[in-house]
Amino acid sequence: MSRVYNFSAGPAVLPEEVLKEAAAEMLDYKGTGMSVMEMSHRSKPFQAIIDEAEADLRDLLNIPANYKVLFLQGGASLEFIKIPMNFMRKKKAGYIITGQWAKKASKEAKFVGEMVTLASSEDKTFSYIPDCSDLPITDDMDYVYICENNTIYGTKFHTLPNTKGIPLIADQSSCFLSEPVDVTKYGMIYAGVQKNVGPAGVVIAIIREDLIPTEEESKKIPTMLNYKTQVDNNSLFNTPNCYGIYICGKVFKWLKANGGLEGIQKKNQEKAAILYDFLDNSKLFVGTVEKASRSLMNVPFIVNPAVVTDPEKKAALEADFVAQATKAGLVNLKGHRSVGGMRASIYNAMPKAGVEALVAFMKKFEEENL
Amino acid sequence: MSRVYNFSAGPAVLPEEVLKEAAAEMLDYKGTGMSVMEMSHRSKPFQAIIDEAEADLRDLLNIPANYKVLFLQGGASLEFIKIPMNFMRKKKAGYIITGQWAKKASKEAKFVGEMVTLASSEDKTFSYIPDCSDLPITDDMDYVYICENNTIYGTKFHTLPNTKGIPLIADQSSCFLSEPVDVTKYGMIYAGVQKNVGPAGVVIAIIREDLIPTEEESKKIPTMLNYKTQVDNNSLFNTPNCYGIYICGKVFKWLKANGGLEGIQKKNQEKAAILYDFLDNSKLFVGTVEKASRSLMNVPFIVNPAVVTDPEKKAALEADFVAQATKAGLVNLKGHRSVGGMRASIYNAMPKAGVEALVAFMKKFEEENL
Numbered sequence: 001m002s003r004v005y006n007f008s009a010g011p012a013v014l015p016e017e018v019l020k021e022a023a024a025e026m027l028d029y030k031g032t033g034m035s036v037m038e039m040s041h042r043s044k045p046f047q048a049i050i051d052e053a054e055a056d057l058r059d060l061l062n063i064p065a066n067y068k069v070l071f072l073q074g075g076a077s078l079e080f081i082k083i084p085m086n087f088m089r090k091k092k093a094g095y096i097i098t099g100q101w102a103k104k105a106s107k108e109a110k111f112v113g114e115m116v117t118l119a120s121s122e123d124k125t126f127s128y129i130p131d132c133s134d135l136p137i138t139d140d141m142d143y144v145y146i147c148e149n150n151t152i153y154g155t156k157f158h159t160l161p162n163t164k165g166i167p168l169i170a171d172q173s174s175c176f177l178s179e180p181v182d183v184t185k186y187g188m189i190y191a192g193v194q195k196n197v198g199p200a201g202v203v204i205a206i207i208r209e210d211l212i213p214t215e216e217e218s219k220k221i222p223t224m225l226n227y228k229t230q231v232d233n234n235s236l237f238n239t240p241n242c243y244g245i246y247i248c249g250k251v252f253k254w255l256k257a258n259g260g261l262e263g264i265q266k267k268n269q270e271k272a273a274i275l276y277d278f279l280d281n282s283k284l285f286v287g288t289v290e291k292a293s294r295s296l297m298n299v300p301f302i303v304n305p306a307v308v309t310d311p312e313k314k315a316a317l318e319a320d321f322v323a324q325a326t327k328a329g330l331v332n333l334k335g336h337r338s339v340g341g342m343r344a345s346i347y348n349a350m351p352k353a354g355v356e357a358l359v360a361f362m363k364k365f366e367e368e369n370l
Numbered sequence: 371m372s373r374v375y376n377f378s379a380g381p382a383v384l385p386e387e388v389l390k391e392a393a394a395e396m397l398d399y400k401g402t403g404m405s406v407m408e409m410s411h412r413s414k415p416f417q418a419i420i421d422e423a424e425a426d427l428r429d430l431l432n433i434p435a436n437y438k439v440l441f442l443q444g445g446a447s448l449e450f451i452k453i454p455m456n457f458m459r460k461k462k463a464g465y466i467i468t469g470q471w472a473k474k475a476s477k478e479a480k481f482v483g484e485m486v487t488l489a490s491s492e493d494k495t496f497s498y499i500p501d502c503s504d505l506p507i508t509d510d511m512d513y514v515y516i517c518e519n520n521t522i523y524g525t526k527f528h529t530l531p532n533t534k535g536i537p538l539i540a541d542q543s544s545c546f547l548s549e550p551v552d553v554t555k556y557g558m559i560y561a562g563v564q565k566n567v568g569p570a571g572v573v574i575a576i577i578r579e580d581l582i583p584t585e586e587e588s589k590k591i592p593t594m595l596n597y598k599t600q601v602d603n604n605s606l607f608n609t610p611n612c613y614g615i616y617i618c619g620k621v622f623k624w625l626k627a628n629g630g631l632e633g634i635q636k637k638n639q640e641k642a643a644i645l646y647d648f649l650d651n652s653k654l655f656v657g658t659v660e661k662a663s664r665s666l667m668n669v670p671f672i673v674n675p676a677v678v679t680d681p682e683k684k685a686a687l688e689a690d691f692v693a694q695a696t697k698a699g700l701v702n703l704k705g706h707r708s709v710g711g712m713r714a715s716i717y718n719a720m721p722k723a724g725v726e727a728l729v730a731f732m733k734k735f736e737e738e739n740l
Contacts, residue, residue, distance in 0.1 A: 002398070003403050004402070004404060006408055008408065008409070008410045010410070011407060011408055011409055011410060011612055012408060013408050014405065014407055014408050016397065019397050019407070022396060023393045024393075026389050026390075026393035027386065027389050027390065028372070032374070033372055033374030033376070033701070034373065034374060035384065035389050037381060037389070037568075037569035037570075038376055038378065038381055038382060038383050038384050039378070040378040040379070040381060040702055041381060041570065043378075043702070073443050073571060073611075074443045074594065075594070076608070077594050077607070077608040078444060078594045080592075080594065081593070081594060104593075107593070108592055108593060111592050192609065194609055199612065200411065200613070201571045201610070201611030201612070201613065202571075222451040222478055223447070223451070223478060224451060225451065237447070238445040238446070239380065239445060239562065239564055240570065240571070241570055241614070242381055242570050243570070243571065243613070244611070244614075247407065329403065331403070332410060
């Protein structure tokens with residue numbers, strides 16, 4: 001068995017320790033005589049798993065008591081319609097469009113009410129986060145929506161928008177648990193876990209309790225699309241993705257054992273610095289994102305078109321880079337089709353050694369091809 | 371490590387061979403250097419996993435080409451609202467109420483249109499399947515809905531309702547892949563996989579293609595609630611529950627290696643006969659379901675109140691039975707609160723030896739307590 005360095009944008013690398021534990025417990029979880037996959041979601045061992053996962057997550061993020069934590073299913077994309085269904089009371093919301101995911105979310109809002117585009121960076125292929133210090137937010141808006149880290153484009157909100165008192169709702173899928181967060185600044189945080197936290201199939205939502213639909217409001221919201229349903233049942237209204245939650249719980253413990261969110265932030269900053277420093281000094285490669293908007297998680301880069309001016313030659317070099325890197329055990333480096341080139345996703349579980357190996361490989365490739 | 375006999379109603383026992391394979395592949399799936407949990411859903415190895423899963427499922431159920439197969443998320447409960455949203459064109463549908471799950475589904479239909487109760491067995495705690503040979507079905511109904519096997523009550527439709535030409539939609543969660551099925555008799559079959567097929571978090575839907583919303587109809591259905599979205603994207607519109615699909619695929623292969631659905635039906639009939647024969651001849655125990663409606667999957671039984679007439683003594687004996695069985699490695703036998711007593715779920719992966727061990731234990735308990 002040999003493990004690769006997996007730079008996939010998601011589903012993505014998980015801590016090896018977590019996978020080893022899961023493998024060892026596959027046929028018999030802690031003397032229960034069964035796998036977690038075979039376990040009733042109403043059983044005591046599973047209740048302990050989900051309770052511990054929630055407690056550890058609250059601990060990591062320092063989640064205040066007036067925020068509910070939900071373990072959901074359906075993919076983050078399902079939240080795109082649930083958010084307006086649950087929160088659009090005045091039938092109007094503002095969206096900041098920093099990429100495809102925010103755009104997709106904004107499209108679903110129109111099924112429920114009026115969607116106002118507050119800002120957009122589409123003019124430059126979403127390569128920056130727009131200035132959000134003074135947006136055209138009005139009192140009749142129910143919420144302001146952002147996608148905080150943009151996986152495809154490699155951008156991140158380093159300063160949250162000034163929402164002028166309107167609740168902020170953030171899709172944190174690709175930066176969730178990568179650094180400490182002040183939860184009180186949000187009305188709702190949610191994330192598909194398949195980037196930083198676990199296997200695809202679990203969405204974690206953290207919702208300020210005063211935003212949750214009332215009994216009366218709930219009459220108009222289908223049961224499984226209403227956050228109140230799972231709030232009232234501690235995420236166990238129906239059978240959840242038990243095995244996914246179990247893996248997330250292990251990742252929370254791994255984070256706690258490795259310095260919590262401050263510890264992981266430091267490691268993530270170090271890893272990103274290694275890669276960005278190289279890019280900033282490279283002749284062959286160049287990053288695609290404005291420096292002030294750079295993500296610590298997703299790093300897109302291309303062969304510099306100012307150096308390799310023939311587009312065909314540039315494309316061939318990029319394809320060759322990805323192919324050779326794969327052979328060297330550095331996999332999933334192909335960029336998203338809307339940006340092109342390469343992208344290295346360096347989530348929490350990517351070791352520093354993986355980033356160092358990538359940079360060493362890039363240096364060698366540059367020497368050989370410049 | 372010692373495995374128990376797990377009679378859980380779901381999530382439920384899985385084939386030991388499948389779990390062993392999953393454990394062995396946890397850190398390196400077939401030389402990819404990564405776990406299936408870490409694998410991009412857009413990667414070739416995952417595409418092969420989902421393609422093979424669909425091909426094997428089509429093979430097992432002999433699914434005609436004009437039926438689409440979807441691997442979904444959200445739990446079967448999410449389908450309760452998607453079904454009327456997608457199929458209620460004339461805004462009217464008929465529901466046959468044979469338990470809590472059909473009832474919950476019928477409640478969601480009312481968010482979209484008119485829900486007509488065609489038949490119900492609620493008068494006798496859902497202990498039978500009503501006669502469905504001549505139901506008050508009218509031409510203005512879009513579909514007839516059933517829950518084909520009722521996990522809580524232990525009943526099963528052994529004859530499908532006469533729907534008078536109206537499409538039949540069946541929740542097969544707790545009988546899916548337990549026997550051969552004539553797919554052409556259904557407009558849609560769907561199932562949460564956590565009973566017979568895999569870990570909780572995957573829903574499999576098989577839909578006749580002419581029922582899928584058109585481009586025009588789709589304008590009114592939110593993206594993630596529209597079956598067309600996943601039909602157009604072969605279940606990969608957004609990241610699916612990759613690991614769950616991988617395990618389902620392994621179970622499909624296990625079924626094929628064990629005689630397919632005819633082979634498993636024979637085994638399921640044998641296992642159920644062992645338990646029902648004992649119950650029919652027991653003095654202490656009695657089944658709660660009308661013989662003609664008995665499920666092969668879920669077998670509820672109680673201490674016979676005609677023999678142990680004191681309700682308190684009866685309840686104490688039942689509690690003692692469950693406690694002693696647990697100590698003997700026969701676990702999750704407590705009945706659902708709405709039926710009481712005991713329930714043995716004996717899904718595909720429950721070996722015959724498990725049912726034999728249960729019956730031997732019941733005999734001994736009867737001898738000691740009668």
